Amino acid sequence: MIQHMINNHDKVVTRGLRDVAAAETKISFVDPLGTLYYLGYNIDALVEHVCYEEVVYLILYGKLPTKNELDELRSQLISEMQLPEAIVNSIKSFPLTSHPMEVLRTEVSHLSMYDPDPDYTSEQANRRRAIRLVAKVPTIVSTLHRLRTNQQLVAPSDEFGFPEHFLYLFRGKPADSEEKESIDRFMTLHADHGFNASTFAARVTASTNSDMYSAVTCAVGTLKGPLHGGASEKVMYMLDDINTEAEVEDYIQGMLDDQKKIMGFGHRVYRAEDPRTKHLREIAENLCHRTNTLNLYNLCIRIENVVHEKKKIFPNVDFYAAVTLNALGVPFEFFTPFFASSRVSGWTAHVMEQYKDAVLLRPSSRYVGEYGRPFVPIEKR
Ligand SMILES: CC(C)(COP(=O)(O)OP(=O)(O)OC[C@H]1O[C@@H](n2cnc3c(N)ncnc32)[C@H](O)[C@@H]1OP(=O)(O)O)[C@@H](O)C(=O)NCCC(=O)NCCS
Numbered sequence: 001m002i003q004h005m006i007n008n009h010d011k012v013v014t015r016g017l018r019d020v021a022a023a024e025t026k027i028s029f030v031d032p033l034g035t036l037y038y039l040g041y042n043i044d045a046l047v048e049h050v051c052y053e054e055v056v057y058l059i060l061y062g063k064l065p066t067k068n069e070l071d072e073l074r075s076q077l078i079s080e081m082q083l084p085e086a087i088v089n090s091i092k093s094f095p096l097t098s099h100p101m102e103v104l105r106t107e108v109s110h111l112s113m114y115d116p117d118p119d120y121t122s123e124q125a126n127r128r129r130a131i132r133l134v135a136k137v138p139t140i141v142s143t144l145h146r147l148r149t150n151q152q153l154v155a156p157s158d159e160f161g162f163p164e165h166f167l168y169l170f171r172g173k174p175a176d177s178e179e180k181e182s183i184d185r186f187m188t189l190h191a192d193h194g195f196n197a198s199t200f201a202a203r204v205t206a207s208t209n210s211d212m213y214s215a216v217t218c219a220v221g222t223l224k225g226p227l228h229g230g231a232s233e234k235v236m237y238m239l240d241d242i243n244t245e246a247e248v249e250d251y252i253q254g255m256l257d258d259q260k261k262i263m264g265f266g267h268r269v270y271r272a273e274d275p276r277t278k279h280l281r282e283i284a285e286n287l288c289h290r291t292n293t294l295n296l297y298n299l300c301i302r303i304e305n306v307v308h309e310k311k312k313i314f315p316n317v318d319f320y321a322a323v324t325l326n327a328l329g330v331p332f333e334f335f336t337p338f339f340a341s342s343r344v345s346g347w348t349a350h351v352m353e354q355y356k357d358a359v360l361l362r363p364s365s366r367y368v369g370e371y372g373r374p375f376v377p378i379e380k381r
Pocket residue numbers: 226227228229231260261262263264265266267268269311313316317318
């Protein structure tokens with residue numbers, strides 16, 4: 001007993017698991033100096049030269065596809081976008097007050113009951129499952145939005161590429177070429193990001209040999225939090241709160257004085273600017289030009305400067321992602337579901353990698369509670 005207590009107190013706690021490498025991965029590398037790689041490819045090159053479906057292929061198969069492989073994946077994705085009727089009916093049944101991330105979390109879990117090959121756990125079956133999830137998560141999000149706004153559901157068609165398809169199902173009208181490029185780049189930039197909290201949650205679940213739907217359900221729940229993907233929605237509420245550039249300084253100072261976090265800023269890993277920010281800033285600027293909302297873009301630049309002056313921190317992926325989605329006509333509460341609709345490719349790839357690693361992720365803790373408390377029966381407490 002005494003020996004156990006000594007061992008317990010010797011344990012070193014790494015608060016927040018900061019810098020702890022919990023497993024090896026080949027899927028992505030987040031370089032603190034400000035570079036992001038998917039399977040060894042710099043994200044800057046990918047976002048310029050490949051489409052989101054190529055990124056999905058890269059992440060799920062470990063290599064860039066040939067033209068035929070890409071065509072095949074694209075048609076698989078489009079045909080898998082259709083939801084079982086029970087899922088559509090279930091989405092209709094949720095209270096209007098429920099957050100889209102709550103609905104998404106529930107419906108990803110629900111989808112597992114309609115898996116066509118639930119007993120298969122081979123790599124091929126899991127890859128089919130991954131493609132199914134990559135295809136169906138955006139449809140759940142779009143279906144919810146259409147139903148909530150009393151609009152007709154739009155059937156998937158093979159006329160469009162996958163990201164523009166998502167936007168089409170969501171908004172009910174085809175995207176123009178600039179919108180198409182914007183959503184494609186948005187999804188590419190959100191596809192994977194090392195051992196972020198939601199990916200780690202997915203891997204912990206997969207490490208118990210639980211199924212992929214359970215792992216992705218945990219990931220959706222983890223992404224929802226405002227310290228992770230939930231930040232993008234909060235960014236927009238902040239931007240709504242600040243009316244002019246002249247108000248920025250006082251607003252930010254007020255937040256800092258109240259010890260509040262500025263949403264869309266700071267990062268656990270990057271010590272330089274998040275490499276995704278420059279791309280999203282550019283997309284946001286172009287879209288704001290079109291929608292005549294450059295005042296919003298200029299407000300963002302002012303916030304960036306003030307926050308950097310005061311805290312020496314940079315905007316992260318969520319800051320300009322929020323402005324981008326807003327300019328694409330996506331309501332605030334659907335920002336995090338759009339993030340999830342892209343990150344599901346990374347989550348499913350990590351789940352498969354974790355199955356291969358075949359080790360239970362189960363850390364230890366340092367017990368700081370009491371020992372040997374005298375037991376008192378309930379009637380005497
Ligand atoms: C992402 C986040 C959780 C990382 O937290 P973390 O790893 O604990 O942050 P760090 O340890 O690097 O913070 C360093 C310093 O910057 C401050 N800081 C970090 N992010 C900040 C923010 N968004 N607003 C204000 N201050 C912030 C910290 O309080 C700390 O200050 P201190 O040294 O005076 O104590 C944090 O930056 C945050 O909450 N950001 C806002 C939410 C968000 O945008 N999330 C999306 C992430 S992609």
